[in-house]
Amino acid sequence: LKTDASGEYKILNLYINYKETPDSIEFESSNKVYNTATKADFNVYAIYGNKKVNITKDVLLYPYKHEGISIYEGTMTFKKPGSYSLTFEFQGLQQKVSITALNSNAFEFITSKKPDNPVNVKVYDQYINFSSINQWPFIENGRTMVPLRAVFEVLNCNVNWDTEINSAVVEYEGTKIVIPADSNIAYINGEESTLDAPAKLVNNRIMVPLRFISEAIDKTVLWDDKDKTVLIY
Template sequence: MLKKISLILLVFVAFSILIPISAQAANITITINGQNVVFEQKPVIKDDTTLVPMRAFFEVLGAKVNWEEKTKTVIAFRGETTVQLIIGHKIAKINGKSYELAVAPQIINGYTYVPLRFVGEALGDEVIYDNGHIVINSSNQRTTVNSITATKNMVGTSTLSTPNVTSEKDLYLLIKNALENNEDEITFTLSNSFYNSVKSSGTVNDILNSISDIVDLVLAHHPEIGYANKWTISVNGFNNVISKVSIKFKYIYPKDKLGKMEDEVNTKAKEIIDQIIKPDMSDIDKVKAIHDYIVKNTKYDYENLINNTIPPESYTAYGVLIKGVGVCQGYAAAFNLLAQLAGIDSLGVAGTGFNYSGSMPHAWNMIRIDGKISYVDVTWDDPVPDQGDNVRYDYFNVTEEQLAKDHSWDKEKFSEKYFDYK
């Protein structure tokens, strides 16, 4: 069984192309500059866009509003910014420049409603969506994001070092390094070549999906570092042009405990390699030794699987190598860790397994020996219930064609090229 990874997408700051949210109007809450705001006329959802009562919303943001009845035009002013919207029209203007809206301003129950996100960001405010809760930080009340970042991070220098991601491989390695070091957050910029490398259209939604897919891919390829179970992606930009991206990671254990667990499992892994790997072994003999050690020393966590009570460590190399108990993701993680220490190219594979009980999410390993790709499914070579030293080889060093008889996976996401992402 493969652990399900949770994903949260938070999108910040200044996009005139609206990002859809899925929330019912009755559940929407709005916080502006730290204060909960309740409008007499409730916000509504129209085609996945949040609309709010025009005059009340502009006024709470500190903007002055003019209404031209004849042309059905809303004109709002705050500082040096002028925003113009016309009822029923998807073209709005900010300081005379035109932008296309996902949903036009409209009259609902006799009140004028405008798109919340566009209005907030047009005035230079930060707008954050989080599962039906909307947070707005007014530029009238805060220092700019760039100023806060610069003050926090500048140490004896006048410039900030933010990595520029030029390709899928760049981002993949940046994420992998962050997870290996249990970093809480990474921030980077995207070059135009990145969009081509991930075959993205360049829209905000498309880029967010591409980035989150790469996080997911790193965790699938490298389950031995898979201690992050949630992540948040945020982007800064304007008019669909991204200027900066941040990814925040949340781990399944507190950082101090996680560090001790990793030290323990790494020490154990090195001891195992010293014990089972001999200098005269071929690469395939090394793979067999690792495969056999895991099967002989691990019990599949079947009871917890049946009771839906699988503890987090069963999904990790720690569970398999220290506790001696795990599920498929833990087996794949332990195999990856030991294989890498033995000098064997190995990647985790996430997909679906099919057996007598039906189909279920599953994980196994892809290896490369002498330039040839084959697969090892240690989990399915370990009998259940546990039979001690009894080892099967039905799924040891099998070809893609052989494995595909009862395994299904995305061949593009788990292709040979990722062995060279180092």
């Protein structure tokens, strides 16, 4: 307030803050699973009752896996497939978001709905639908056998069949695994390793013991007995 010569008071400035702390913050994006070949746009909003304010450029982003994802002003760019945990903060409020990115080949196989199969496989929280290759995983002598190509292409591996040596070849970030059919021996970067169950051809698909291959490329493999599902991270 300020007085003038007449003795009257005048308001110079009036500031009104409407709920400095929002009721909540919300992350919004068009997808739940992203293709590493594309950029993904997102927005973060502050919610004040019925009012929604875009705070994407002002929100704080807590540490995440820098080697796999890059985020700048509402755009995510993925350098490699994987699951990423993000934490957004604004005015003391936080929202945690789980992001999954997969390579373009993986979208041939993934589904968010659990398939009706006695044994299923989830990679980065997405089920693999093996119906496109008409061969599903099965358990044999206590070992989970899976079609090699479907699982490991989702895991961002290059998978090929070498007819000259009658073997599957898996390549992943400098690791090369050669798996001869009908053999319990595999070769990791040229070094011999024993499989816990022999690889075998079923319906012209090479079936391999899941745990060995996943651990050979440094993935975590868990068994969810309740849902009869193998989890890979």
